[in-house]
Amino acid sequence: MDFKGGFLLVLVLIISIPCWVFGGDIVQDDDSAPKRPGCDNDFVLVKIQTWVDDKQGKEFVGVGARFGTLMESKEKHANRTRLSLSDPSDCCTKPINKLSGDVVMVHRGNCTFTTKANIAQAAGATAVLVINSRKELYKMVCEPNEESFHIKIPAVMLPKDAGASLEGSIHLGSKVAVQLYSPERPLVDMAEVFLWIMAVSTILCASYWSAWSAREATIEYEKLLKDAPDDLLSVDHAGASGVVDINTTSAVLFVVIASCFLVLFYKLMSSWFVELLVVLFCIGGVEGLQTCLVALLSRWFKDAGESFIKVPFFGAVSYLTLAISPFCIAFAVVWAVYRHKSFAWVGQDILGIALIITVLQIVRIPNLKVGTVLLGCAFLYDIFWVFVSTSLFHESVMIVVARGDRSGEDGIPMLLKIPRMFDPWGGYSIIGFGDILLPGLLIAFSLRYDWAAKKNLRAGYFLWSIIAYGSGLLITYVALNLMDGHGQPALLYIVPFTLGTIFTLGKKRGELHNLWTKGEPERVCTHVQYTQEKNMSE
Structure with a gap:
C-alpha cells in the first residue's frame, strides 16, 4: 500500500462513515398512542409566518x-392573528389574561398536550403553539388513557429556539402576529431524481475507471512476461502500484473503527469539531479532484503527465500534477469560505464526487467474500447506529451526527446534496458518501470480473x-417518504439488493465459487501458455 492509497483510505474512513443516513427532524415515535376518534390527524409540518410591529419577521417550522x-394548506386562506403568551406559561390551569381570538403560545410540561389545548380553547384562543424543551420537533399525541376529545383549534409544536425568539419579541413590548398553514409537499421532488x-x-464512472486501470495493468503484466518470462515468475500481478486491496480482516476492522469514530463524533460534536471535519473534507476533496483532473488531462498533455520531479515528502510528482494542484486547492478553499451560501452545494458535490471516484479507483475488493463481509458489517452497522443506538443513548447517534446537532451548523459536509426545487418547505435531498462508496466497491469488482471473463453486459x-443498486436507492427514498421523514439507513435496502443479485446470478451460472474465492474467471496462466508454445516451436 503506497502513501496516497493509505492516506485516502484512512481519510475516507474518518469522514464518510457517519453519513449513511437520510435525515429527518421529527424525533418522537407514537407507537404507544395509536390513532382513535378525535385523535387521528396525520402529522404535518406547519409554517409559522411572523410579523413584529407589522413588519414581516422570521418564518418558523412546527x-x-x-x-x-386540520391546518389550512393554502397561504391565501390562512388568517394573520395576534400572538399572546399564556399566564401561567404552561397553560395547565385557566389563564388569567384574555386570549379571545388570539393564538396562544405555551411552554411544554406539567400537564398533557390535550389538557393545554382544551384550556386554551376554553379561554377563546384560536390556536395553541407549544414550545418544545429541545431544538427538535416533537409529535404531540394523546395519552393512552384519554378517551374523549373535543378540541376544535389547531395545535402546533414549535422548536425551542423558535419559541424563544417569539417570546423575546413579546417581552420587549412588540406586537407579534402569526399566520399558520401547512402547504402540501410534492410526492417526488426533482432533487431526489437528480441525486439518484x-x-x-458516480459509481458508473468509478467502475469503468477501475476496470480500465485493471485491464491496462494486466496488459502491461503480460507484456513483461513475454519479454522476460524466466525472470518474472515471482511477480505478483495483484500488487499493482497504487492499488489497495481490502481483506476480510480489514473489512471487519473498517466498520469497528468506524463505530469508534462515530461515537467520537457524537461526543465531541461542536462548532470547532465541524470546522475540523471541513478541513479533512477539503484535504480529501483536493486529492480526489487533482487525481481526476490529472487522469483526464493527461490524454491531451501526455508529456507533462509523464515528466516527473521529486518533491519532498510526496516523492516523484508529475509536472501536470504540479500545474493542477493550485487550482484544486483554491477551489476547496473557496468552497470552505463560502460553504454557508445557497450555491455552496455545487462545490461540495464536485469535491465529494471526485473523492469518491478516486477512492473507488484506488481501493478494491479482491473477491465476493471480502465484499460480503464488508457490506454485511456495514449493513449491521447502519441498523445498529440508526435504530438500536436509541436504547443506549436515548437518541439515534447516526442521525444526530449527520444533522450536526449541538454544532450550530446545518450538518457535516461529507455528503452529496441538492436543494429541493419544488418543495414549499425547501431544504436539501442528501445522500452520504458511504451509501455510494461501499456498494461502489462491489459494483466496480463486478465490472472488473466481467471484463476479465470477456462477458457482455x-x-x-x-x-x-x-440496476440493483439503483433499485435499492429508489426504495430508500420511498421508505423515507412513507415514514414521515424519519432517518433511513440506505444500506438497509441497498445491500440486500446488490449482494442478493450477484449471489443469485453467480449460483445460477455456476460461477459463485470463482467469485467468492478468486474474484476472477478460470483461465490458463499466460506464462505457462507462452512456455508451452515456445517448447512446441522448438
Missing part, C-alpha cells in the same frame, strides 16, 4: 398535533448489480 382541527442520477453516475454481473 409540526401539527395528532388532535385538533448523481449517485448511480447481459451475460455479466455489472449491469444487473448497478
